[in-house]
Amino acid sequence: xxxxxxxxxxxxxxxxxxxxxxxxxxxxxxxxxxxxxxxxxxxxxxxxxxxxxxxxxxxxxxxxxxxxxxxxxxxxxxxxxxxxxxxxxxxxxxxxxxxxxxxxxxxxxxxxxxxxxxxxxxxxxxxxxxxxxxxxxxxxxxxxxxxxxxxxxxxxxxxxxxxxxxxxxxxxxxxxxxxxxxxxxxxxxxxxxxxxxxxxxxxxxxxxxxxxxxxxxxxxxxxxxxxxxxxxxxxxxxxxxxxxxxxxxxxxxxxxxxxxxxxxxxxxxxxxxxxxxxxxxxxxxxxxxxxxxxxxxxxxxxxxxxxxxxxxxxxxxxxxxxxxxxxxxxxxxxxxxxxxxxxxxxxxxxxxxxxxxxxxxxxxxxxxxxxxxxxxxxxxxxxxxxx
Numbered sequence: 137x138x139x140x141x142x143x144x145x146x147x148x149x150x151x152x153x154x155x156x157x158x159x160x161x162x163x164x165x166x167x168x169x170x171x172x173x174x175x176x177x178x179x180x181x182x183x184x185x186x187x188x189x190x191x192x193x194x195x196x197x198x199x200x201x202x203x204x205x206x207x208x209x210x211x212x213x214x215x216x217x218x219x220x221x222x223x224x225x226x227x228x229x230x231x232x233x234x235x236x237x238x239x240x241x242x243x244x245x246x247x248x249x250x251x252x253x254x255x256x257x258x259x260x261x262x263x264x265x266x267x268x269x270x271x272x273x274x275x276x277x278x279x280x281x282x283x284x285x286x287x288x289x290x291x292x293x294x295x296x297x298x299x300x301x302x303x304x305x306x307x308x309x310x311x312x313x314x315x316x317x318x319x320x321x322x323x324x325x326x327x328x329x330x331x332x333x334x335x336x337x338x339x340x341x342x343x344x345x346x347x348x349x350x351x352x353x354x355x356x357x358x359x360x361x362x363x364x365x366x367x368x369x370x371x372x373x374x375x376x377x378x379x380x381x382x383x384x385x386x387x388x389x390x391x392x393x394x395x396x397x398x399x400x401x402x403x404x405x406x407x408x409x410x411x412x413x414x415x416x417x418x419x420x421x422x423x424x425x426x427x428x429x430x431x432x433x434x435x436x437x438x439x440x441x442x443x444x445x446x447x448x449x450x451x452x453x454x455x456x457x458x459x460x461x462x463x464x465x466x467x468x469x470x471x472x473x474x475x476x477x478x479x480x481x482x483x484x485x486x487x488x489x490x491x492x493x494x495x496x497x498x499x500x501x502x503x504x505x506x507x508x509x510x511x512x513x514x515x516x517x518x519x520x521x522x523x
Contacts, residue, residue: 168483241365242295248291250285304451306459335430344424433508
């Protein structure tokens, strides 16, 4: 089915804002990108990267264990201040971070990894790497399941892994409940908040449903970092490659020496760090306003889609996060829907079900981002009316 799906495997030849053209000269409005704050197309951030490219060259020529440009440590200090954590440690990507950090933390025979079943595949792959080194890997779905699992463990290292904001439905992990369990069982809580960082943040209220500053789900719930390791991703809200883990200063030092991506690869580009500094400046000045626009767009699209045919079921939507997924269990209807959206000039993320489980569904994920205008939103609704 995938090879026949026009929303998969596109070759994009040009883009202007949220409008793109593929190699068939077909125009599409982009509801698939995850540049939530519009920083991926912000001229000042692009200019900052160009300046960084001229100053630092194309790559950092050393592994992190050898050396790093000073701008990396400057960005790490800014990140730690933003999320209100003691330290931050930058990696090339969230996937590399998960593949390197999880085995470093729990890759031994006296470790238990408690993995939340719906969490991201890259975290699961990191857990599998730790399992290869001797860790015991178990899964859980509810906090009651997790409590019982931890209660019966005699392992010296216990690591809970969960997503912060779920990538397919925008739901939030119950961080306060998980934090209580980590303190009760003397374990660590590892949160992959790739989507939440930059969107949700501290002091949520009716006026600011996402909270303020976009400093992540830990701050959204007002929790501390005593037993929490927090992973944020730059590409989703900030539109730049890379990721970081917020942690204690001793943990950062440990990871610098034991997480293999620091030793076996380069640190990244100085130009990206220049872009990140500019993006954080803009977030300080205008981020809350941009998040308010995201909320308004999300509310509008959800209300409009909810009024359409019952066959277009919104998938497990429990929060106002700017992800809305439509569940289509029927494969032929799913493929027809993808073709209709493509013909109508709409690009969403098509997620075909690769499972034969009776509860598995195909999903059409709509991502709302800064840069979309009301005319784009109306075009999306009109396209779904044709399905």
